[in-house]
Amino acid sequence: MADPTDAPEPKPQRPQVDRKARFQIPPYRPSKQPPDERIKNFDEVYHLFAGDIARIEAERCIQCPAAPCQKACPVHNDIPGALWLLEQGDFNGAANIFRETSELPEMCGRLCPQERLCEGHCVVGKNALPVAIGKLETFTTEWQHANGGLPVITLPASSGKHVAVIGSGPAGIGVAERLVKHGHHVVIFEAWPKPGGILRYGIPNFKQNKAAVDRKFEELAALGVEVRCGVRVGDHISWEQVRREFDAVFVGVGASEGSRLNIPNEDAPGVISATDFLVRANLPPKDLPKEMREPLGAPRRVVVIGGGDTSMDCVRSARRLGAEEVTLVYRRTEAEMQGRVEERTHAQEEGVRFEYLASPVEVLVDGEGAVAGLRCVRMRLGEPDDTGRARPEPVPGSEFEIPAEMLVLAIGYNVDPEWGEIVPALTRDRWDRLVVDPDTMQTNLPGVFAGGDDVNGADLVVTALADAHRAADAIEAYLRTVIRQPDGEPRKLIGDSSLLG
Ligand SMILES: Cc1cc2nc3c(=O)[nH]c(=O)nc-3n(C[C@H](O)[C@H](O)[C@H](O)COP(=O)(O)OP(=O)(O)OC[C@H]3O[C@@H](n4cnc5c(N)ncnc54)[C@H](O)[C@@H]3O)c2cc1C
Numbered sequence: 001m002a003d004p005t006d007a008p009e010p011k012p013q014r015p016q017v018d019r020k021a022r023f024q025i026p027p028y029r030p031s032k033q034p035p036d037e038r039i040k041n042f043d044e045v046y047h048l049f050a051g052d053i054a055r056i057e058a059e060r061c062i063q064c065p066a067a068p069c070q071k072a073c074p075v076h077n078d079i080p081g082a083l084w085l086l087e088q089g090d091f092n093g094a095a096n097i098f099r100e101t102s103e104l105p106e107m108c109g110r111l112c113p114q115e116r117l118c119e120g121h122c123v124v125g126k127n128a129l130p131v132a133i134g135k136l137e138t139f140t141t142e143w144q145h146a147n148g149g150l151p152v153i154t155l156p157a158s159s160g161k162h163v164a165v166i167g168s169g170p171a172g173i174g175v176a177e178r179l180v181k182h183g184h185h186v187v188i189f190e191a192w193p194k195p196g197g198i199l200r201y202g203i204p205n206f207k208q209n210k211a212a213v214d215r216k217f218e219e220l221a222a223l224g225v226e227v228r229c230g231v232r233v234g235d236h237i238s239w240e241q242v243r244r245e246f247d248a249v250f251v252g253v254g255a256s257e258g259s260r261l262n263i264p265n266e267d268a269p270g271v272i273s274a275t276d277f278l279v280r281a282n283l284p285p286k287d288l289p290k291e292m293r294e295p296l297g298a299p300r301r302v303v304v305i306g307g308g309d310t311s312m313d314c315v316r317s318a319r320r321l322g323a324e325e326v327t328l329v330y331r332r333t334e335a336e337m338q339g340r341v342e343e344r345t346h347a348q349e350e351g352v353r354f355e356y357l358a359s360p361v362e363v364l365v366d367g368e369g370a371v372a373g374l375r376c377v378r379m380r381l382g383e384p385d386d387t388g389r390a391r392p393e394p395v396p397g398s399e400f401e402i403p404a405e406m407l408v409l410a411i412g413y414n415v416d417p418e419w420g421e422i423v424p425a426l427t428r429d430r431w432d433r434l435v436v437d438p439d440t441m442q443t444n445l446p447g448v449f450a451g452g453d454d455v456n457g458a459d460l461v462v463t464a465l466a467d468a469h470r471a472a473d474a475i476e477a478y479l480r481t482v483i484r485q486p487d488g489e490p491r492k493l494i495g496d497s498s499l500l501g
Contacts, residue, residue: 014084019062027129028057030139035349039319042205042282044110045346049132049139051091058086058094060124060131068121069133074466075101075108079118079133086140095144096151098137102465103177104170104216106145107199109138110208112462113340150219156183161479164189164246166233169197170461171252171452173216174468175475176225182476186225187246191232194287197254199461202275204282204313206320207343234422247482248447248475251426251434252468253419255453259412261305265363266409270299270371274310274410281317299406301325303374305360306410307332309339314408315352316343326352327402331359331379331392357381359392361399363407373403413458433457440474441467447482449475 030049032038038045049057061083069079082097098105114120114134122130144150161184165172168190176186192201196213217227231237242249258273260266276292285293302318304311307330318326328347330337333356337344348354357379364373378398381390415432427435427444434450436443441451451467453459 014063014080017063022060022062023124023128025056025060027060027132028053029129029132030135035346035351038206039350042317042320044209045206046110046135048142049135051089051139051143054091054136054139055087055089057132058083058136061087062124064123068123069118069131072121073101073118074460074462075469077101077105077118077137082140083131083133083136086136091140091143092148094136095140098141099150101469102462103174103468104199104461104465105137105141106212107170107208107216108462108465109134109136109141111203112460115341117462145215153181153223155181155223158185159183159479161185161248161482162187162246163475163479164242164249165252166242166249167197167252167254167452167454168192168195168217168227168229169199169252169254169452170464171254171454171468171471172197172250173220174465175250175252175449175451175472176220177223178469178472179475180220180223180225184476184479188220188225188227189231189233189237189242190227190229191235193230193289195227195229197252200287201279201283202310202313204278204317206316207313210283234418239423243447248449248478250468250471250475251419251443251448251450251454252452252464253416253454255413255415255433255458257414257416257432258409259414261360261409261411263360263362265365265371268363268365268369268371270405271363271407271409272296274304274306274314274408277314277408278310278317281321296321297406298322299404301327301404302406302408303327303329303402303404304408304410305329305374306412307337307339308410308412309343310413311408311410312339312343312347314410315347316350318406318408319350319352323406325404327355327404328352329355329358329360329374329376329402331357332381332390333357336381336389355402357392358400359394364401364403371405371407373401374407375399375401413453415454415457419454431457439470441471442474442478447478449478 031047032045063080067080070076078097082094086094102108118133119130124131163179163184163186165176165188168188172188176188180186195217199213280296302323304314315326315328358376359379360374361377362375366372378395379392380395382393385391417432429435434454436450436455441449443450449471451471452464
């Protein structure tokens, strides 16, 4: 029989609130660094909410029983529950509610496209600014760190089972944290010198500070998760060895292969991929592999090609590196852009020039073959394509040039096709994404699970976490079917071992 003292504490009942009165509360947002100041540093743009202001903003939540915000959140945070505690002044309790369903609430608060997730479904937002759910999530969870820290977790006895997690991005973090809390021994293999995936090697410091990433891995280490950095599976350790030494494997290797334009002179010196640009702009050389430590220099004019979050990160990093003229080239209009509105607004405030309905046709080079600019053609919007967005078409005879010393390619990411060589038996689709059962995230190989960008294609932190939750539940169930031999002996799986990839 279950021990009643193990049962979670009942959540406080929430009385019905006076909705009409709450609709009258004016919205608050945290303050930000002014644009002319913030382009001189890489610090986060937003300051944290002050506690008393956060309480007022949380009180704008009308506590709708249907909680559309919670439904729209890929990890289903109990947002009304957290905001109720927040408005009562129980910041710690509110943070704990966010932590029940998310391993990265500090990051999700800062990075999620809330306008199309929780805040986009906030009922208050129908007639006014929605409740600032993301900023409140960041406030409570950061407040908790600064005031006593996270709740102490008692781990169960060791299960004796070993799980390998390949990749230390959000998907790997989510799986590792959930499984270590079940008593399993978890080892994360990470190819970069430091852990965090795109949270460290991609997202700039002005959106998400790196100290929070370091702190996350300190927490995981305290729980017993082992992280082996600088270890690329398929290179420094073979897939077969990982399969032999671990009872289950989670593959969370992301989508790191930058797309190319396929236009003349694309390999000229001065053309750089978004990842290469962002990691060198945002990280100290010691955190980079040796071949990436060359400084970026100080280009005066930078053109960034692309229209998503990555391109906004690039233009804004370029401004912070001192570039005077930064132009974003995008082949559709602002209405078709898929990234966060907030980031676009920040880029505009920071003096970035947006060249909409323009598509690159040739990289211009100087006498020494280095980048001198970009030739573009004007576009117009035609019929919708298979994504439902208007298809851009070139306008004949409309070519124009933009002078620049550096061109950054931020036109999307794909899954690295190397997984076809590392594990030929792993089923992939025509875009090299790993194919999984969507309920369990299990691949076609028994005991091998996957999730995050390597399954979805380039997506979001929170969707990687949602995958991680399904995968961790399924791995936990799967591990119950694994027979352990006495220590030192090879493990044996129930079922058909000829299927092992
Ligand atoms: C510049 C940029 C900005 C972004 N901004 C946002 C944002 O504002 N909000 C948002 O929600 N999302 C954003 N995203 C997307 C988000 O970061 C990703 O969707 C998320 O990180 C995916 O998590 P993941 O764990 O699947 O993969 P990743 O974070 O990519 O982690 C995968 C890890 O696997 C490692 N790896 C790969 N191969 C191997 C191997 N063979 N052996 C060992 N390790 C390996 C990689 O080195 C990497 O560290 C952004 C992405 C980029 C590129």
